[in-house]
Amino acid sequence: MSTLTIQGLRVEVAGKEVLKGFDLSMASGEVHVIMGPNGSGKSTLAHALSGHPGYRVLEGSVVIDGVELLDLSPTERTRHGLFLALQHPMEVPGVRPVDLLVAAGAEREGLLERMRSEARRVELRPEVLERFVNVDLSGGERKRAEMVQLAVLQPKFAMLDEIDSGLDVDALGAVARRLQEATTEWNCGVLAITHFRRLLQELTPTMIHVVSEGRVVATGGPELAEILEKDGYEPFRIVQK
Amino acid sequence: MKNFTQSALAYIADHEDSPTRLEAWNTFSALGLPSTVDEVWRYAPLGDLDLDCFTVGAPSEAPALSAFAHELGERAGLVIRVVDGDLVDVAGSLEGVSVERSESTWSPKYASDAFAQLNCALSPATITVRVADATHVDQPIVILNTTRGDSSFPQMLITLGRSAQVSVVEYLDGGVDSLVVPLTEYDLADNSSLQVSTYQRLDATAWHVARSTGHLGRDARLRQAVISIGAHYNRSRNDVEFLAAGAENELRTTFLGSGHQVHDFRTHQFHRAGRTHSTLLSKGAVADESRSVYTGLIEIEKGAKRTDARQTNHNLLLSPHAHADSVPNLDIRENDVMCAHASSVGPLDELQRWYLESRGVTRRDAERLMIQGFFYEMLATLPPQLAEVVERDLGETLGHVEIVTP
Numbered sequence: 026m027s028t029l030t031i032q033g034l035r036v037e038v039a040g041k042e043v044l045k046g047f048d049l050s051m052a053s054g055e056v057h058v059i060m061g062p063n064g065s066g067k068s069t070l071a072h073a074l075s076g077h078p079g080y081r082v083l084e085g086s087v088v089i090d091g092v093e094l095l096d097l098s099p100t101e102r103t104r105h106g107l108f109l110a111l112q113h114p115m116e117v118p119g120v121r122p123v124d125l126l127v128a129a130g131a132e133r134e135g136l137l138e139r140m141r142s143e144a145r146r147v148e149l150r151p152e153v154l155e156r157f158v159n160v161d162l163s164g165g166e167r168k169r170a171e172m173v174q175l176a177v178l179q180p181k182f183a184m185l186d187e188i189d190s191g192l193d194v195d196a197l198g199a200v201a202r203r204l205q206e207a208t209t210e211w212n213c214g215v216l217a218i219t220h221f222r223r224l225l226q227e228l229t230p231t232m233i234h235v236v237s238e239g240r241v242v243a244t245g246g247p248e249l250a251e252i253l254e255k256d257g258y259e260p261f262r263i264v265q266k
Numbered sequence: 267m268k269n270f271t272q273s274a275l276a277y278i279a280d281h282e283d284s285p286t287r288l289e290a291w292n293t294f295s296a297l298g299l300p301s302t303v304d305e306v307w308r309y310a311p312l313g314d315l316d317l318d319c320f321t322v323g324a325p326s327e328a329p330a331l332s333a334f335a336h337e338l339g340e341r342a343g344l345v346i347r348v349v350d351g352d353l354v355d356v357a358g359s360l361e362g363v364s365v366e367r368s369e370s371t372w373s374p375k376y377a378s379d380a381f382a383q384l385n386c387a388l389s390p391a392t393i394t395v396r397v398a399d400a401t402h403v404d405q406p407i408v409i410l411n412t413t414r415g416d417s418s419f420p421q422m423l424i425t426l427g428r429s430a431q432v433s434v435v436e437y438l439d440g441g442v443d444s445l446v447v448p449l450t451e452y453d454l455a456d457n458s459s460l461q462v463s464t465y466q467r468l469d470a471t472a473w474h475v476a477r478s479t480g481h482l483g484r485d486a487r488l489r490q491a492v493i494s495i496g497a498h499y500n501r502s503r504n505d506v507e508f509l510a511a512g513a514e515n516e517l518r519t520t521f522l523g524s525g526h527q528v529h530d531f532r533t534h535q536f537h538r539a540g541r542t543h544s545t546l547l548s549k550g551a552v553a554d555e556s557r558s559v560y561t562g563l564i565e566i567e568k569g570a571k572r573t574d575a576r577q578t579n580h581n582l583l584l585s586p587h588a589h590a591d592s593v594p595n596l597d598i599r600e601n602d603v604m605c606a607h608a609s610s611v612g613p614l615d616e617l618q619r620w621y622l623e624s625r626g627v628t629r630r631d632a633e634r635l636m637i638q639g640f641f642y643e644m645l646a647t648l649p650p651q652l653a654e655v656v657e658r659d660l661g662e663t664l665g666h667v668e669i670v671t672p
Contacts, residue, residue: 075624078616103626115621119639128635129626157639174625 027053027090027106027181029214034085036066036073042083043069045239053181053212056204056228060219060250061236062258067218068112069239071186075099075109089181104130106181110171110188117158122170125158131177143176144169148199164191172203182214183207189224201227222250235261268416270317274388277322283369290373290386297380309530309559309591311499315473319416320445322388325350326414329440334655335410338437341651343405349412351420352390362401363432367391370421372449381475385449389421395434399427399455406433406649411448413440413468420448426458426486433461435652441472441497450478454486456510461489463648465656468496470525475499480506482513482542491648493656494521494529495663503532508542508570519548520644522660523556523588524667533562533577537603540571548579549644551637552588553667561593564607568599577607582614582640585670613671633669634661 029051036044043066051057061067073080074087076099087094094102103109117125123140127133141151149169159167168188175183183204189197205228207213217224225247233250235243235258242261243249252260278287299315300307328349331339339345339357346365347355356365370392376382395407411420418441424434438446446468454460468474474497480488494500506515521529529552535544548560564575581590592609614636622632641660645653 076620077624078620098629099620099623100626100628100632103624108626109624111621115618117618117621117636117639119642120622120635124635125622125625125627128622128628128631157642178626 027214029107029182029216030086030088031074032086034070034073034087035083036069037081037083038069038079043239044073047085047236047240049234049241051182051214051216051232053214054208055231056208056215056217058217058219058225058230058233058250059236060233060253065236066239067236068186071109071184071218074102074107074184076102103180108175108178108180108183110168110175110183110185112187112190114159114167114171116160118160120158122154122158122174126174126177129178136177139177140173143173146176146199147172147203148196149173165193165196168192168200169196172200176203176207179211180213182216184216184218186218187220188217189219189221194223197223198227204228222254225250237261268318268321270320270322273321273323277388286369286371286373287387290383293373293377294380294383294387297378297383300380306532306561309528309557310501311528315499317445319443321416323415325352325354325390328354329412329414331410332439335437335439338408338435338651338655339410341406342408342435343403344407346393346395346407346409347412348393348409348420348422350390350415351418353393360403360405360407362398362430363403363407364396366394366396368394372421376449379477381447382449382477385419385421385447388417389419389449392421392423394423394425397426397430397432400429401427401432402430403432406435409434409436411436411438413438413444413446413472415444417445418447422448422450423453424451424460424462425453426455426460428455429457430455431459433649434463435649436462436464438464438466438468438474438496441468441474443469443471444473446472446474446476446497448476450476452478452480452488454480454482454488456483457485458483459487461649463491463652464493465652466492466494466496466500466502467659470496470498470527472497473499475501477503478505480515482506482508482510482515484510485512487514489516489647490518491644492517492519493644493648494519495659497527499528499530501530501532505534505536506544507536508539508544511539511541513539514543516545517547518644518647519550519560520641521550521558522663523550523552523558524554524663525556526554527556529556529558531558531560535562535564535575537564537566537570537573537575540569540573542570542573544575546577547644549640550590551582551584551640552590553584553664553669555585555587557589557591559591559593560609561595562607563595563597564605565597566600566603566605570600571602573600574604576605579609580640581609581611582637583612584614584637584667616671619671630669633671634664637664637669
């Protein structure tokens, strides 16, 4: 059983404070969903946690099983169990997915077969994984390819930045089912960032956190998604003093 | 201190049956070594070049083959061994292919090129590989070109008859503290096709000043790859003349600079006939305090209609002390043509690296993967047995250099 605890996280992007004291705590096997309007700081959270060079942490703490991640390099953060699936996974010309995964620590033995079978689980044509990382892949294929990486690397916690944007209904279903299965397969904790409720049709949230103005303003069970669906984010908006 | 001139004149006197040698030497003496004031030599560390560090002598005995040369030779149909510029052995035989050795007559063609004149004066012989008309050779021809002595001046002609087709791999090694000045011509008759890959892996102390010229007949196709890792100063000039319609040239130059190396690439694609096509891709990385320059000229003659010429040069900076220059030039005297060039100089992409790191790849491995990726498209077109070795060598060299990125 692992825990991920984010406390008082403040992050600056291009000189502007975007996260203003973010708190969240979760355990393995749980599914936590972060919802919020554009500009509320959802993606900033994902990028800051994985050490993106453009994001500066001002204050706070992110701990997995007693290890402070913010003291670690992006590589070490991932190796300590936090994996980020991106909204716009990057093209890396000349690098093959299999070489990336081996360098990331995956067991070489039987790797190609595992990649192919994971590809099939998210309805991705396995041949796509023979291309260079994300090169000439459609938006949907890239996200499914991120799921293949996730399944091969089996991190303690998977953070998904708008994994649902740009996916059609079938793809979304496949990705959501794969994540749900991960929670039992290797007890993966899932932290999904999304705009939309439709991800939650196949992925059962343990908790939903509503984010506004860079911090969590409401936390609750799946019923929170229904309220958001009905009333939108307006009732949760923090009035700037 | 050695005396280059004395040994050169002694060598020429020993070969007095060849009248053009002294002529070439005199032309060289009149020209003198180029200086960096001369635009085409402005990046060369010519101030460090002292000919009296070298002597000219009889070719050495053939050394034992290196493991790689042996491996390369094993998969070849014909292995030609050249030591200190002279032909020492031809192993194997291929139907329709002959190898000859003759006195050089090239000097008048290179009247203004001091190093070419030096080659013409001091080269033991012109080594000609001739492929007969309509001969399709399946197995590659391998040329193992070793420098054992202080200097070597290989002169090589590869000539293809009409509709002939062959792949040649040339490998240069040796060259400790020596001056290596190869002069090469590729003559392609109508409709012939030559794939030639030259891998320069000379010792890091060598001065390498190479020049090659392709002459392409109608519908002839020259696919040329030049890969350079070795030498202290590596000059590689590769020219092509498109003599008749439909001729095609693809030239790929690849280099990796480390230490204080200078890689100096020159190209001249001279389109003298219409419907000719040149594609030029130069890709290299410079590490440590090395530098590179790529200067390419595309020249299109009036009347060479529907010529298509493209030039691309990408340089990867692996250290803030490394430097790369890219100087594309166009001289177009015809309107009905397609011509394009692109170049870039920059470090590894920080976000791509972060992406790999965020998968759990270490920074060092992420950089290694990205650099290998940068070279991938260059290796993909090489004959497989050469690509494997080049990849291994690149990896080994990269293992020694400190990669410094923003």
